[in-house]
Amino acid sequence: MARFSRKGVTKVLFLEEIAATTLIPSRAELTGATKLTKSIAAIDGFQLENNEIETPDMESTFDSKIPGSDSVGDSSITFYEDDSTSTLEEALAKGTEGFVVFLRKGDVPTSKSMDIFPARVASQSSEYTVDNESAKWMTRFSITDQPVLGAAVPAAS
Template identity: 55%
Template sequence: MARFNRKTLSRIYFLPTIAAETLIPTSAEITAGTDYTDQINAIEGWSLENTPIETPDMGSTFVSKIGGDDSAADSSLTFYEDSTTDTIETELAKGTSGYIVIFSKGKTAGAKGMDVFPVTVVSNSKAYTADNEAAKVTVQFTITDRPVFNQTVPTGP
């Protein structure tokens, strides 16, 4: 098993549209998206959570469980604020819908590891501080439908 560091390999894109109901973007849709990887300071969430259901019965003192409802974790990206452009504030404005695509093992055509999250921006807030640190913007997302995980990065046009 080859271990790797996500900080240098993973890529995080925002795509305004994906036409396929399977949530698998085309190469053209990826190219039309924005690669925000180098502007991201922190990432939170971006996973599914399950609420198991307890199933006790009279035949045992052990309380077993079955899988219950899935839901998405609260998810956000914290960006470094740019002093000359407002791309994050405008492209990821509150109410904007699209897709966060995480290429967990790099954006190599034909490779596995592409996760796609349908999202809506619910908050885009500057972080104000008197501390000695770079200016940041935190964008909070709701995941609006079941994401797809570990898909193959598309090849071709």
């Protein structure tokens, strides 16, 4: 098994629309997406979680569980602020709906490593600090539908 670091490999994109009902973007949609990767300082969330249901019974002192409903916890991306353009801030304005797409192993056609999260921008806020660090801002996302995980990256045109 070859191990790798996500830094320098994983690509993160934002698409306003995906035509397919499967929520899997076409190569043209990926090409036209807003590229987020280079501006990202931190990512939080974007993980499918199961809310298990406890099923204890009188016959046992062990509290068993069964799978319950799925959800995605609080998700956000922190970006480095650009002092000359506000392209990303405009693309990710509060209320904007779209899809956050992760190409986990990079843009490798046919690799089953693409995750698509239907999302709405819940908030956008600047981060203020007196520390010696780059200016940043954060976007919080509400995940609006079940994500598609492990989809095949579309073939190159």
